[in-house]
Amino acid sequence: MGWAIALHGGAGDIPRSMPPERREPREAALRHCLQIGVDAIKAGRSPLDVVELVVRELEDNPHFNAGRGSVLTSNGTVEMEACVMVGDTKKCGAVSGLTTVKNAVSLARLVMEKTPHIYLGFDGAEQFAKEQGVETLDASHFITPENVDRLKQAKEANKVQIDYTQPIQKVEEEDESASLPNGDSQIG
């Protein structure tokens, strides 16, 4: 018996050829977030506090698909969602369809702690966020140039992509000098 913590920053078709300038910041962020969690749990914070703290940090990092850096809908908008759950009581809270809330995970915790419900979505969730005074930001805060490019590629291919799907390559592309916005060569 002892404390333990684990975190993820997304799964998908992550190419082993991922260049260092894209890999290293993500690895550094994972280490940073892990250390935040370890410090918190060593300091005696509850597991609920720890997971909220760590996920907030991951949300604030544009390299991951939550909060700032969230991927875009087909309309070019963000719709974020989050959930928390406590083991011994099975208390839980969840939110969906957020467009302005800086840290969705904290709003999910408020749903758990301040309402008789489990799950709020879209306008109701945004309204609840305002009532609770949680930090909100203009939707443009969450949208990164990289994700605008990813949406463009996905729309051109008429596909949806899970986290870290490799850029979609257009087979008709014959311009060998062409490269994708993230620096990945289309010709390998």
Added chain:
Amino acid sequence: TVGCVAVDSSGNLAAATSTGGLVNKMAGRIGDTPIIGAGTYANSLCAVSATGKGEAIIRATIGRDVAALMEYKGLSLEKAAAYVVQECAPVGTVGLVAVSANGQVTMPFNTNGMFRACANEDGYTHVGIWQD
């Protein structure tokens, strides 16, 4: 999708997950993250946070199935999570991180890679992307 699971020295567990969903998803689409028992689950045995393709994770009730295999079949956390990831969801659709009440940690995935990290009281630390 980002997520975190934690257990303290008394065996108290919690899980949290947050996401923007899928690139080019339809407006109004809800994925696995906020669905209790799919992308996020915790009980007195384990805490689970999943990532990947939400529709597959919901269909397979990934989080709850890990807990159910421990609860009803007596599997260890590692075996329960490995079974769910390898047998219950299509290849290339899911990864998860999980901890048990007795401090076990596991991070299986059936995608090409998963950004992940873990640590425990014994001093073990791991940061990884692909299968080692």
